[in-house]
């Protein structure tokens with residue numbers, strides 16, 4: 001079991017928790033990391049091998065499990081699922097573990113689940129568009145210059161929205177599959193000639209669905225949406241320039257393509273035996289599709305789980321069930337999306353504890369861009385900084401700890417000649433105030449990184465507004 005002890009402060013008795021959010025989860029000497037601190041988001045940084053996973057990450061994971069939290073765990077490295085099996089064994093939570101992945105029996109039809117999450121008085125199109133739009137965004141990350149221009153993201157969302165809506169209008173949520181959305185897109189009319197050809201119309205899935213949708217009896221809202229959807233497929237889409245249309249189609253299809261195939265299709269587009277809602281009942285769902293082994297398919301499936309866990313958690317009623325739920329992402333740069341910062345803003349009222357581990361800030365920036373990275377880390381209030389060689393991250397960590405005024409003493413001797421050529425010496429001493437880092441960036445360079453050479457000790461600074469008024473603590477985690 002990882003033991004956590006704090007180096008600088010003498011232990012003292014903590015006062016009883018005032019409310020649920022003040023429940024202590026981990027002690028550092030006389031300070032406690034409370035549920036409130038964890039609901040405000042935990043961000044762990046440190047160079048590769050600095051002890052993030054086996055130090056602070058392990059301590060927090062075990063604390064969550066010991067306290068009965070449910071949650072989802074994303075996996076980047078192939079050994080992560082086994083690490084969580086060990087945490088669960090050590091904390092008596094093995095019975096709550098659910099592994100999800102091609103090697104396990106559970107299935108999750110995420111489109112049906114996302115449609116069910118939508119309130120009954122709203123059509124689920126927009127919710128599903130957001131979900132697949134984010135998948136498309138992440139799949140295209142850094143792959144083309146188009147991904148930088150907001151037009152393409154909007155145009156691909158529009159394409160997805162109309163494809164999803166057409167399938168829903170024709171087939172209802174029961175008939176909604178990713179394959180159907182894909183077929184709608186790739187058989188959509190490209191020009192007036194196709195639209196005039198009866199043979200082509202018979203062969204086009206898009207046109208078949210349009211005819212089916214027209215034959216359905218719709219309520220007022222759906223009837224109105226059908227007119228807009230029809231206009232898109234019959235007028236707007238064929239009138240796009242072939243190059244633009246090709247780019248937009250390819251952005252969407254490259255996003256969903258990895259999800260259409262083989263065991264990933266079987267896992268996510270058939271039945272449902274597990275959903276993110278089970279984390280609210282204490283289940284720990286380990287997404288055993290490590291990114292290093294399953295590549296983009298593994299990343300996208302985990303991203304979908306994460307987005308739907310966020311939605312399910314935002315919509316929960318904590319008066320009826322306030323069991324905390326967590327999302328633990330090691331190598332978080334692989335799984336972050338632009339929805340994370342919005343989710344984090346209200347995570348406390350949903351009892352949601354997000355833990356993101358990454359080496360440095362540039363990792364997040366290359367995944368999200370600068371503005372979204374700033375928004376995200378601004379909403380991760382509890383920060384744990386391990387040994388790090390990234391100057392930018394170290395300066396940011398020092399800045400976030402804040403500066404203090406220090407009194408600096410200086411002295412000197414000056415030499416001069418008087419009017420008769422004799423040497424004169426004068427001595428001076430000064431005291432001046434200077435505004436300096438409480439923890440300067442170079443302090444992060446030589447923190448202990450664990451392993452036998454440092455007797456399994458991993459050092460870190462934890463910054464947040466601690467109840468005692470301190471802004472940071474220096475702590476040591478013991479690996480086990």
Ligand SMILES: Nc1ncnc2c1ncn2[C@@H]1O[C@H](COP(=O)(O)OP(=O)(O)OP(=O)(O)O)[C@@H](O)[C@H]1O
Nearest residue numbers: 047048049050051052053054055449450451479480
């Ligand atoms: N249980 C353990 N006992 C002793 N040493 C360990 C243990 N787990 C990991 N180590 C060692 O401690 C160091 C820190 O490992 P850890 O995997 O926690 O680093 P990390 O910061 O998560 O790195 P990365 O960014 O590469 O994931 C490494 O040298 C590792 O070999």
Ligand SMILES: [Mg+2]
Nearest residue numbers: 052053054330
């Ligand atoms: Mg690690």
